[in-house]
Amino acid sequence: xxxxxxxxxxxxxxxxxxxxxxxxxxxxxxxxxxxxxxxxxxxxxxxxxxxxxxxxxxxxxxxxxxxxxxxxxxxxxxxxxxxxxxxxxxxxxxxxxxxxxxxxxxxxxxxxxxxxxxxxxxxxxxxxxxxxxxxxxxxxxxxxxxxxxxxxxxxxxxxxxxxxxxxxxxxxxxxxxxxxxxxxxxxxxxxxxxxxxxxxxxxxxxxxxxxxxxxxxxxxxxxxxxxxxxxxxxxxxxxxxxxxxxxxxxx
Amino acid sequence: xxxxxxxxxxxxxxxxxxxxxxxxxxxxxxxxxxxxxxxxxxxxxxxxxxxxxxxxxxxxxxxxxxxxxxxxxxxxxxxxxxxxxxxxxxxxxxxxxxxxxxxxxxxxxxxxxxxxxxxxxxxxxxxxxxxxxxxxxxxxxxxxxxxxxxxxxxxxxxxxxxxxxxxxxxxxxxxxxxxxxxxxxxxxxxxxxxxxxxxxxxxxxxxxxxxxxxxxxxxxxxxxxxxxxxxxxxxxxxxxxxxxxxxxxxxxxxxxxxxxxxxxxxxxxxxxxxxxxxxxxxxxxxxxxxxxxxxxxxxxxxxxxxxxxxxxxxxxxxxxxxxxxxxxxxxxxxxxxxxxxxxxxxxxxxxxxxxxxxxxxxxxxxxxxxxxxxxxxxxxxxxxxxxxxxxxxxxxxxxxxxxxxxxxxxxxxxxxxxxxxxxxxxxxxxxxxxxxxx
Ligand SMILES: Nc1ncnc2c1ncn2[C@@H]1O[C@H](COP(=O)(O)OP(=O)(O)OP(=O)(O)O)[C@@H](O)[C@H]1O
Ligand SMILES: [Mg+2]
Numbered sequence: 293x294x295x296x297x298x299x300x301x302x303x304x305x306x307x308x309x310x311x312x313x314x315x316x317x318x319x320x321x322x323x324x325x326x327x328x329x330x331x332x333x334x335x336x337x338x339x340x341x342x343x344x345x346x347x348x349x350x351x352x353x354x355x356x357x358x359x360x361x362x363x364x365x366x367x368x369x370x371x372x373x374x375x376x377x378x379x380x381x382x383x384x385x386x387x388x389x390x391x392x393x394x395x396x397x398x399x400x401x402x403x404x405x406x407x408x409x410x411x412x413x414x415x416x417x418x419x420x421x422x423x424x425x426x427x428x429x430x431x432x433x434x435x436x437x438x439x440x441x442x443x444x445x446x447x448x449x450x451x452x453x454x455x456x457x458x459x460x461x462x463x464x465x466x467x468x469x470x471x472x473x474x475x476x477x478x479x480x481x482x483x484x485x486x487x488x489x490x491x492x493x494x495x496x497x498x499x500x501x502x503x504x505x506x507x508x509x510x511x512x513x514x515x516x517x518x519x520x521x522x523x524x525x526x527x528x529x530x531x532x533x534x535x536x537x538x539x540x541x542x543x
Numbered sequence: 544x545x546x547x548x549x550x551x552x553x554x555x556x557x558x559x560x561x562x563x564x565x566x567x568x569x570x571x572x573x574x575x576x577x578x579x580x581x582x583x584x585x586x587x588x589x590x591x592x593x594x595x596x597x598x599x600x601x602x603x604x605x606x607x608x609x610x611x612x613x614x615x616x617x618x619x620x621x622x623x624x625x626x627x628x629x630x631x632x633x634x635x636x637x638x639x640x641x642x643x644x645x646x647x648x649x650x651x652x653x654x655x656x657x658x659x660x661x662x663x664x665x666x667x668x669x670x671x672x673x674x675x676x677x678x679x680x681x682x683x684x685x686x687x688x689x690x691x692x693x694x695x696x697x698x699x700x701x702x703x704x705x706x707x708x709x710x711x712x713x714x715x716x717x718x719x720x721x722x723x724x725x726x727x728x729x730x731x732x733x734x735x736x737x738x739x740x741x742x743x744x745x746x747x748x749x750x751x752x753x754x755x756x757x758x759x760x761x762x763x764x765x766x767x768x769x770x771x772x773x774x775x776x777x778x779x780x781x782x783x784x785x786x787x788x789x790x791x792x793x794x795x796x797x798x799x800x801x802x803x804x805x806x807x808x809x810x811x812x813x814x815x816x817x818x819x820x821x822x823x824x825x826x827x828x829x830x831x832x833x834x835x836x837x838x839x840x841x842x843x844x845x846x847x848x849x850x851x852x853x854x855x856x857x858x859x860x861x862x863x864x865x866x867x868x869x870x871x872x873x874x875x876x877x878x879x880x881x882x883x884x885x886x887x888x889x890x891x892x893x894x895x896x897x898x899x900x901x902x903x904x905x906x907x908x909x910x911x912x913x914x915x916x917x918x919x920x921x922x923x924x925x926x927x928x929x930x931x932x933x934x935x936x937x938x939x940x941x942x943x944x945x946x947x948x949x950x951x952x953x954x955x956x957x958x959x960x961x962x963x964x965x966x967x968x969x970x971x972x973x974x975x976x977x978x979x980x981x
Binding site for chain 1: 922923924925927928929930931932933934935936938939942943945946947949950
């Protein structure tokens with residue numbers, strides 16, 4: 293059974309149709325990349341998958357593991373194994389990253405019938421994962437994303453992902469804002485999560501991250517539709533030609 | 544209860560109140576009564592009472608609790624423990640059997656006002672009138688007329704008391720509405736230091752009216768930490784007026800947590816009379832249903848080099864109303880004053896409302912003064928972010944609310960109290976979360 297099956301998905305934001313009929317199937321073990329011009333609807337698709345309020349689905353369906361994903365609340369989706377790494381991670385003053393991570397991990401564990409981790413177990417786990425991603429422990433004592441640099445925020449997203457061990461990962465421009473070395477570390481961290489049961493949807497503007505995180509399929513999203521799909525070589529082609537051809541196609 | 548009804552009662556009851564027939568006290572009471580008669584119950588026409596309406600008081604026939612019989616222990620709500628010394632007042636009557644005031648070190652008076660008045664209470668003749676809240680305060684005048692029992696603390700020069708002093712006020716009205724007018728006095732002489740925890744708990748199918756006055760005098764270099772928890776019965780009127788006066792380099796750290804009450808007015812008048820006085824007063828208000836909670840604070844900087852900080856956080860659900868009025872006055876002599884006040888409110892539902900305004904009156908030219916006020920709702924983006932990580936909506940809301948009030952709570956310098964307050968606030972937030980989810 294497909295891990296994710298999107299069929300003829302239409303969605304509006306503030307009454308304006310942004311997604312205009314998307315079809316996409318991700319099998320377990322696959323990595324898909326989505327590229328496309330600014331404003332083409334990539335983040336909108338990621339929000340619809342995560343269940344954000346205000347993103348209204350007006351047609352089509354989304355099946356996750358054969359189940360109607362759109363019927364679930366955001367927290368239920370997260371517990372079912374869906375993870376969105378935000379393009380713009382949200383600052384939450386007053387909530388330390390450590391507390392946040394622990395609350396999230398225990399919520400997800402509880403959702404899958406596992407025991408909550410106690411403070412010591414959690415600390416050990418989070419330290420190990422943070423170290424692997426080159427995250428300073430000091431950062432975990434600060435409020436969630438508050439005052440973090442762009443790169444720190446992105447690393448933080450991947451740390452959350454590594455902790456929660458989701459089955460379907462949607463990465464919305466996780467590579468943007470990372471310096472060259474950080475990109476390598478972060479991509480490596482994501483690559484480490486690749487497994488035969490898991491799937492990934494990697495939204496990006498650059499083929500660079502795809503050198504570390506080699507996709508099985510590449511799609512071009514333009515004007516709210518997938519206008520072309522291909523293998524990894526499509527990313528290289530786009531890098532050379534840009535999106536001009538697809539803009540016309542979408543219009 | 545109308546003004547004439549209070550007056551009518553005066554002659555009959557005052558001989559039976561604390562201090563009995565002492566001349567100075569009788570004159571003080573009479574003065575209070577005549578001021579109250581002149582001023583009447585506060586009206587919303589008065590600027591200071593623009594947002595808080597006490598007219599409902601006029602329609603309730605309160606019996607004076609001080610002359611009612613004792614309430615049996617098994618009728619009392621649970622009394623919180625903080626360790627240290629403890630004085631329990633039930634409807635403003637001192638209850639020694641529930642209290643713990645043994646083994647006081649030398650130079651320390653911690654006792655009930657009526658007891659002190661019955662013994663060597665003459666020093667009170669100097670202090671009670673001297674520290675009192677402004678003349679024009681009608682409810683403080685009413686308190687003076689009918690003042691019942693209360694807490695008296697006096698620390699001699701240089702005495703530092705480690706154990707916290709816990710003042711517990713229990714309000715309970717079973718058959719008919721009751722009013723009580725507690726009067727507390729805390730005097731720390733030069734260099735003395737103490738911690739005062741003040742809790743108000745209550746129960747009652749009928750309403751009670753707690754109209755307290757607390758006078759605090761801090762000598763040069765004296766330090767007081769003062770933590771108050773207001774968790775009155777849902778039908779209760781809680782009016783509390785604190786008058787604080789600080790000499791050179793005295794320090795005051797106050798915190799007020801509002802959890803209960805029907806109509807609440809917590810008013811603080813601080814006078815920084817000596818050089819380099821430092822005061823901080825912070826608070827958290829959590830209110831739902833139809834509760835009304837008003838924090839009114841006035842800080843007067845009269846001497847150079849003083850510092851004041853006010854931070855009040857308010858979370859309102861359902862149809863609750865919150866008020867924060869912060870007034871800072873800087874006298875011409877008070878150069879190098881550093882004063883800042885901030886009020887933040889979170890409205891959980893469209894029926895909730897926050898009012899108030901900051902007021903700065905500055906007559907000195909070399910000062911640093913500022914204020915801020917913000918009213919908002921829970922951040923949708925933050926809520927979604929938390930939920931997208933598996934945290935359910937209710938828990939996510941609570942995380943954000945706790946973060947919001949945390950900023951004020953973390954200013955409580957005594958860790959054990961800070962933790963207790965956080966637990967109490969957390970419990971209250973839990974119950975407020977119900978019915979607010981969309
Ligand atoms: N609240 C809104 N009201 C109206 N239009 C919106 C709203 N939010 C997003 N849009 C529009 O939806 C379109 C798609 O936005 P989206 O963020 O999905 O693009 P994107 O492909 O992720 O772009 P980028 O590469 O810049 O991140 C844009 O044209 C954007 O302006
Ligand atoms: Mg985007």
